[in-house]
Amino acid sequence: MILRTALCATTLLLIGAPAFAQTAPAAASLGGPIVPGVCLLSREAIFANAAIGKAAAARLKKMSDDAQAEIAAERAPIETDLKAFQAEAAKLTPEQRRTRDQALSARLQPLQAKAQQRSSAIEAARAKEMQQIADAAQPVIAAAYQQKKCGLLFDRNSALGGNFANDLTADVVRGLDAKAAPGG
Secondary structure: OOHHHHHHHHHHHHHHHHOOOOOOOHHHHHHOOOOOEEEEHHHHHHHOOOOOHHHHHHHHHHHHHHHHHHHHHHHHHHHHHHHHHHHHHHHHOOOHHHHHHHHHHHHHHHHHHHHHHHHHHHHHHHHHHHHHHHHHHHHHHHHHHHHOOOEEEEHHOOOOOOOOOOOOOHHHHHHHHHOOOOOO
């Protein structure tokens, strides 16, 4: 009964989360006056919305898709042989089963190593892209910070409410896009 209650509560939270997320900004009770010198920024929104972030996401997606296609193509014949082995396993002697199992394992191990290498390469590329975006954004963030006369900068994603008039995110995205534009 406790497990069922917990599952129901979890389901309601998951189902209700999008509805809550849609109604939360409308709750004016958490607004308030602009706090001079206190500014907000969402790095995640910058990465997701700036042109350089979108381009990086597209490059990483292509890299991931290519790696998945490569691994899937190499895995297909091994899976075919595995299914054939499983179908014939009952007819084979224990020694034949062990030999074929070892042969399949020997073919699978390099593929698993290659998949891990591709995954590591993608993660390294992701980290490099994120660092490049952060490096490009830093002077734009500093300029927006100075322009809005900020004295304190918080991660917007940590704020539960308040007046978001001093949110620098949109200004930073526009600044990055302007820098990336021809002649920018």
